[in-house]
Amino acid sequence: METMESAPKPRAQGQSPVWLAQRLIRFDTVNPPGDEAECVQWIRGVLDGAGIETRIVAADPRRPNLVARYPGRGLEPPLLLHAHVDVVPVEGQTWTRPPFAGEVVDGELWGRGAVDMKGQLAMMLSALLRMRARGDVPAGDIILAVVPDEETGSDVGSRFLVERHPELFAGVRYAIGEDGGAELGLGRHARLHPIVVAEKRTCWVRLTVRGPGGHASRVAPDTGTVNRLRRVLESISGGGLGIERTPVVDRMLEELAGALPGGVGARIEAFRRNPADPGVLDGLDGTTVRYLRSLVQHTVSATVLHGGTGTNVHPTEIVLELDGRVLPGGFTTEEFLTLLRRQVGADLDLELFVEGEISPPPRLDAFYDRLAAVLRSRDPEGIPLPVVTTASTDARLFSSRLGIQCFGWMPLRHGPDVVYRDRLHCPDERIGVEALEFGAECFHALLSGGP
Structure with a gap:
């Protein structure tokens, strides 16, 4: 009621x-x-x-x-x-x-x-x-x-x-x-209290695809912009640019595995040891799986599309906006763009239009311990946990x-x-x-x- x-x-x-x-x-x-x-x-x-x-x-x-x-x-x-x-x-x-x-x-x-x-x-x-x-x-x-x-x-x-x-x-x-928004969504298994110790960094990119135009009543050439765009989208459909293991994420996953019961904790530990295994997180809800996978790779998501002048005209240029997120740990923007070019094709134009700040490495020192102690004192059954968030x-x-x-x-x-x-x-x-x-x-x- x-x-x-x-x-x-x-x-x-x-x-x-x-x-x-x-x-x-x-x-x-x-x-x-x-x-x-x-x-x-x-x-x-x-x-x-x-x-x-x-x-x-x-x-x-x-x-x-x-x-x-x-x-x-x-x-x-x-x-x-x-x-x-x-x-x-x-x-x-x-x-x-x-x-x-x-x-x-x-x-x-x-x-x-x-x-x-x-x-x-x-x-x-x-x-x-x-x-x-x-x-x-x-x-x-x-x-x-x-x-x-x-x-x-x-x-x-x-x-x-x-x-x-x-x-x-x-x-x-x-x-x-x-x-x-760092909550993990694992509350059915343990009452976790996330303490965010690091964030992923924003790198937003405009990717421009160019190709021959022409009347759209004829089949588009393989070098046409739409076909080239299709190949770009397929190349980033997995959402990431390759596995990157970082100390802060490793500690988070180790503590998370220890906090969760039985098979759930075992899945997290297996993921920590081999994050490239596509089936290691089977059985967890999809939102949690996507979050965890976002912590072991720089991610890139297609979000905005600009292009075309008419329904009956093959476009000569299409601009795709990508939301890139870079792992903490000192990874440079140049390293991120190099990985992106390697994945989507070196002949495409990439323009970085939003670049997030690089933060110092996280320190889980006495102040972190103090935050965790306050949580334990107010909720003895709860489990404080160092967490990396994908947002900034x-x-x-x-x-x-x-x-x-x-x-x-x-x-x-x-x-x-x-x-x-x-x-x-x-x-x-x-x-x-x-x-x-x-x-x-x-x-x-x-x-x-x-x-």
Whole structure:
């Protein structure tokens, strides 16, 4: 039975992650165009009202960045929390409930941004507000960066911050942001808590195919653009550019195999040892298999096609856009393009039009252990796991430009049938009320010096 509920009121309402997430969702910050100013100014009012220092810096006044600082005792370097308030569009999607109403129904908060990533921002805000109300003083300063524009490139958000205001992050060694949808979808086998330690890097390429034109009433020549395009698409139909084993993915797979029971763990271990075997992951769901296979190779996907002038004319030029993702570990753009040319044909024109930043190698050091310890203390049956995500987030900018070690950490506890990854950017995006409360508790424990 469906029930409408008001947000619960643990502690004070203003500290409740559910209440905070509701308010954030009710700001329409769809990007494009963004227009995040009203939402950011509301957050500033909440923090100012609690006596937490804030600063606004902006390349575009309609799309400001907020940087808040909660002073610590100076015993540790400052810790950065970063979160974006822009969300992806809802047009063309069929929603069961209004996407910007922030309704709580049957124990779940509905709305665009509930998972990506206003719900997580609410966890961070709740933890800071609770600390302030209790008079907690952390070991080091806590910096919260609330940014626009993550969904379309970060130019007026994190990129503007790291390029124009790096002084705001002086001394920061570690940062926590979103997990980029890194959930593995294996909840039926074990309750896993992903901690993102590395991301794949974006390399978007325009591939141009050329050939003779002519009247389309005649059979196209083998050298025609459509036939050449067909061969290109066939060459990349597997999705990858050859197996590449990396230390960070190897550790992830080793720990994942050990965390999963019986035959499932054995499949993951067999995949770790021989990722080229096409049948080694048989029995796992297709989404999980595709994700795991994306972690052992640079991937390339055909996404956009331009070409043709008329139905009765053989095109002389077709442009294909490819979404390339490069594994972490120092692989260069030139290496990626060389592999791509080898696969699609050396005589084709390739133009790199988006190039992601190369981040420093991940370090699974004492701070990673601290994140894992907080999760174990709040969920003894859960299993923290280092994870590589195939997507990229604002972490790439803080790590590549400022040398900050970034982690994607969205602590959630939910039932085995809930896969939050499948709600990202989708209609009926929603998050459990208990999951929000769990995440806020984990953030509070971390920032207070826990577990």
